[in-house]
Amino acid sequence: xxxxxxxxxxxxxxxxxxxxxxxxxxxxxxxxxxxxxxxxxxxxxxxxxxxxxxxxxxxxxxxxxxxxxxxxxxxxxxxxxxxxxxxxxxxxxxxxxxxxxxxxxxxxxxxxxxxxxxxxxxxxxxxxxxxxxxxxxxxxxxxxxxxxxxxxxxxxxxxxxxxxxxxxxxxxxxxxxxxxxxxxxxxxxxxxxxxxxxxxxxxxxxxxxxxxxxxxxxxxxxxxxxxxxxxxxxxxxxxxxxxxxxxxxxxxxxxxxxxxxxxxxxxxxxxxxxxxxxxxxxxxxxxxxxxxxxxxxxxxxxxxxxxxxxxxxxxxxxxxxxxxxxxxxxxxxxxxxxxxxxxxxxxxxxxxxxxxxxxxxxxxxxxxxxxxxxxxxxxxxxxxxxxxxxxxxxxxxxxxxxxxxxxxxxxxxxxxxxxxxxxxxxxxxxxxxxxxxxxxxxxxxxxxxxxxxxxxxxxxxxxxx
Amino acid sequence: xxxxxxxxxxxxxxxxxxxxxxxxxxxxxxxxxxxxxxxxxxxxxxxxxxxxxxxxxxxxxxxxxxxxxxxxxxxxxxxxxxxxxxxxxxxxxxxxxxxxxxxxxxxxxxxxxxxxxxxxxxxxxxxxxxxxxxxxxxxxxxxxxxxxxxxxxxxxxxxxxxxxxxxxxxxxxxxxxxxxxxxxxxxxxxxxxxxxxxxxxxxxxxxxxxxxxxxxxxxxxxxxxxxxxxxxxxxxxxxxxxxxxxxxxxxxxxxxxxxxxxxxxxxxxxxxxxxxxxxxxxxxxxxxxxxxxxxxxxxxxxxxxxxxxxxxxxxxxxxxxxxxxxxxxxxxxxxxxxxxxxxxxxxxxxxxxxxxxxxxxxxxxxxxxxxxx
Numbered sequence: 001x002x003x004x005x006x007x008x009x010x011x012x013x014x015x016x017x018x019x020x021x022x023x024x025x026x027x028x029x030x031x032x033x034x035x036x037x038x039x040x041x042x043x044x045x046x047x048x049x050x051x052x053x054x055x056x057x058x059x060x061x062x063x064x065x066x067x068x069x070x071x072x073x074x075x076x077x078x079x080x081x082x083x084x085x086x087x088x089x090x091x092x093x094x095x096x097x098x099x100x101x102x103x104x105x106x107x108x109x110x111x112x113x114x115x116x117x118x119x120x121x122x123x124x125x126x127x128x129x130x131x132x133x134x135x136x137x138x139x140x141x142x143x144x145x146x147x148x149x150x151x152x153x154x155x156x157x158x159x160x161x162x163x164x165x166x167x168x169x170x171x172x173x174x175x176x177x178x179x180x181x182x183x184x185x186x187x188x189x190x191x192x193x194x195x196x197x198x199x200x201x202x203x204x205x206x207x208x209x210x211x212x213x214x215x216x217x218x219x220x221x222x223x224x225x226x227x228x229x230x231x232x233x234x235x236x237x238x239x240x241x242x243x244x245x246x247x248x249x250x251x252x253x254x255x256x257x258x259x260x261x262x263x264x265x266x267x268x269x270x271x272x273x274x275x276x277x278x279x280x281x282x283x284x285x286x287x288x289x290x291x292x293x294x295x296x297x298x299x300x301x302x303x304x305x306x307x308x309x310x311x312x313x314x315x316x317x318x319x320x321x322x323x324x325x326x327x328x329x330x331x332x333x334x335x336x337x338x339x340x341x342x343x344x345x346x347x348x349x350x351x352x353x354x355x356x357x358x359x360x361x362x363x364x365x366x367x368x369x370x371x372x373x374x375x376x377x378x379x380x381x382x383x384x385x386x387x388x389x390x391x392x393x394x395x396x397x398x399x400x401x402x403x404x405x406x407x408x409x410x411x412x413x414x415x416x417x418x419x420x421x422x423x424x425x426x427x428x429x430x431x432x433x434x435x436x437x438x439x440x441x442x443x444x445x446x447x448x449x450x451x452x453x454x455x456x457x458x459x460x461x462x463x464x465x
Numbered sequence: 466x467x468x469x470x471x472x473x474x475x476x477x478x479x480x481x482x483x484x485x486x487x488x489x490x491x492x493x494x495x496x497x498x499x500x501x502x503x504x505x506x507x508x509x510x511x512x513x514x515x516x517x518x519x520x521x522x523x524x525x526x527x528x529x530x531x532x533x534x535x536x537x538x539x540x541x542x543x544x545x546x547x548x549x550x551x552x553x554x555x556x557x558x559x560x561x562x563x564x565x566x567x568x569x570x571x572x573x574x575x576x577x578x579x580x581x582x583x584x585x586x587x588x589x590x591x592x593x594x595x596x597x598x599x600x601x602x603x604x605x606x607x608x609x610x611x612x613x614x615x616x617x618x619x620x621x622x623x624x625x626x627x628x629x630x631x632x633x634x635x636x637x638x639x640x641x642x643x644x645x646x647x648x649x650x651x652x653x654x655x656x657x658x659x660x661x662x663x664x665x666x667x668x669x670x671x672x673x674x675x676x677x678x679x680x681x682x683x684x685x686x687x688x689x690x691x692x693x694x695x696x697x698x699x700x701x702x703x704x705x706x707x708x709x710x711x712x713x714x715x716x717x718x719x720x721x722x723x724x725x726x727x728x729x730x731x732x733x734x735x736x737x738x739x740x741x742x743x744x745x746x747x748x749x750x751x752x753x754x755x756x757x758x759x760x761x762x763x764x765x766x767x768x769x770x771x772x773x774x775x776x777x778x779x780x781x782x783x784x785x786x787x788x789x790x791x792x793x794x795x796x797x798x799x800x801x802x803x804x805x806x807x808x809x810x811x812x813x814x815x816x817x818x819x820x821x822x823x824x825x826x827x828x829x830x831x832x833x834x835x836x837x838x
Binding site for chain 1: 469470537550551565626
């Protein structure tokens with residue numbers, strides 16, 4: 001089930017909220033779990049069973065790691081747990097990729113298994129790994145299977161993140177408070193996230209599709225494609241994160257931020273501190289640091305960096321373009337650390353142009369399924385093949401989406417947030433905004449509903465994750 | 466109002482809004498027909514173990530997918546109002562000129578025809594040439610051709626929309642069928658001759674065009690008609706797709722005394738029909754009242770015709786509304802739609818002798834002619 005759907009907004013959410021707030025506290029996690037499983041099963045019943053098996057594995061291994069901690073064999077259970085959970089993901093997500101490439105290398109023709117990728121498997125397996133590792137590192141194992149299952153399967157963050165660490169919500173699983181203040185903020189955050197997805201991301205997707213489908217490509221069309229794809233992916237992903245964080249607040253959970261205006265970064269290093277922060281910090285804490293981080297010989301450090309970025313890319317999907325996407329950032333980060341960063345710090349303009357361009361290139365590779373086509377698009381940005389710079393068609397669509405592009409570009413910076421904060425701090429406007437805000441939120445929800453009722457495109461970015 | 470009170474208000478307002486619409490979704494009677502979109506809404510999907518268990522490639526057939534994508538949006542309360550809000554926001558906030566290629570100028574909706582499809586012209590020309598070579602040439606029949614511009618011709622270029630070069634399009638088409646004599650109706654048409662919300666032209670506006678065609682084929686047109694009003698609101702094909710809300714329109718149709726004695730036969734369904742099908746007039750597309758919609762072959766016989774001449778018209782849907790205005794001038798009109806009838810079969814259905822033959826096609830069909838057989 002998508003957050004950006006009528007079913008979710010007007011059927012699922014009312015049902016879960018009514019029941020959740022009606023039952024006593026001790027049953028709230030049970031209600032949350034039941035609805036989360038229903039939410040997940042809505043996208044494929046069989047895969048809900050799969051997720052339950054993964055949760056049971058995590059639960060048992062968590063208890064074993066804790067029980068045998070003093071005897072020192074907890075590491076064995078940890079390795080076993082991680083191996084089993086990872087192999088779970090490897091099988092469902094990567095088997096056909098490996099077979100396909102093995103066939104290419106050996107010339108064999110081993111038939112593909114055509115395994116359907118369970119939605120959100122990359123998110124929930126990482127959460128289970130975070131749980132068993134956190135228990136290994138000293139966090140108390142969760143004795144109540146309902147609580148653990150509610151943590152892993154919690155629908156707000158189940159299919160598109162953020163990746164919530166067990167340690168971040170362990171206390172709130174046991175005890176948490178609910179208030180109108182939190183719920184009001186959660187609703188606001190959810191609606192803003194929904195607007196980012198439905199109004200901006202979907203429109204940017206449409207524009208990218210127009211540019212992609214254009215018979216007569218021009219240099220300007222390639223740039224429109226690159227920019228619209230970069231904006232689409234950002235608004236889709238950060239919109240989903242906003243919705244998850246907002247829903248979490250309504251239910252009394254505080255998920256960490258996942259995006260912090262990455263397109264205002266001045267380097268790839270900073271970009272990744274602002275982009276999909278929960279994934280970046282997960283890889284840092286559960287892969288990079290355990291591998292030794294930077295406290296190892298230089299050659300090992302290189303290997304550590306590239307391993308992390310190889311995995312980061314591969315995590316996004318079983319395809320070479322994702323691997324290249326990850327490695328591209330790995331290369332940029334190494335170049336920055338050894339040479340470029342000191343120059344980037346000298347020019348705020350050039351550094352921003354550099355990272356915006358690099359991010360755009362990376363998202364072209366990310367979004368186009370075949371590497372050959374992705375490279376031809378990158379070539380197209382520079383007029384490769386002697387194509388015209390522009391055409392009547394290109395200009396028409398640029399004009400047609402100009403307002404949305406401007407909204408998206410401005411919305412990708414903290415300008416609006418800063419302005420809103422400043423205005424709300426002013427005494428007079430603060431009072432007006434208190435009245436206007438509920439009205440604005442309802443208006444926004446009406447418009448979002450209108451776009452969902454008459455939806456022409458509602459892409460789901462995460463089906464390969 | 467302090468922040469705490471504001472958050473309480475936000476919670477209350479949102480709860481009322483969402484729960485209100487949830488109640489309406491559950492209890493409000495579902496529409497039987499979506500007038501402005503000219504279709505029935507999606508029905509509640511089949512709920513069975515099989516439909517719930519579908520996943521992977523079969524997920525699109527699952528209960529869940531159909532519920533999400535079809536049933537809930539189609540049956541959402543006040544769907545039309547929400548669609549109008551979307552159209553309004555697109556046009557006035559996002560300043561988008563079109564919606565999926567459909568645009569509106571002065572209340573007239575049209576679809577952008579961005580490029581001349583050379584392959585389509587070649588295919589259409591190939592089909593018409595085949596008909597000429599196989600059935601007409603040896604009989605010494607020189608066919609006529611007339612091309613109806615779609616509304617984009619009048620609206621697109623001057624208003625900044627993408628537009629193909631219609632003159633170039635027609636020149637290319639005519640050059641490909643140089644055996645046919647061209648009757649230019651394009652220059653006698655204006656945007657007012659078309660429905661605002663539909664692709665088609667308005668019959669009551671076409672008497673001068675009918676005269677051009679009949680006279681162009683050697684006739685002498687002087688028919689007069691009474692204008693009748695259809696008592697149902699008409700939503701054209703663009704009503705559900707336009708970036709701005711479009712109002713319903715009134716359909717008029719023309720009759721005269723001679724029409725009472727006309728025999729119309731539907732060869733596809735082997736039955737007598739009428740020039741104006743009042744059952745279809747009250748159906749999902751009122752334009753289908755003209756010659757009963759898309760039929761592959763219809764013959765119209767008029768014992769009171771001014772001449773004993775016969776006419777064979779190869780046409781698309783535009784032809785259906787103008788043909789009734791030509792029945793006074795021909796004892797028999799054979800109406801063929803080669804999108805639904807293989808041209809190779811025509812020899813067994815029609816005796817080509819010395820009839821007038823007219824190819825009457827719109828730019829919409831000629832520029833997307835793959836269905837012409």
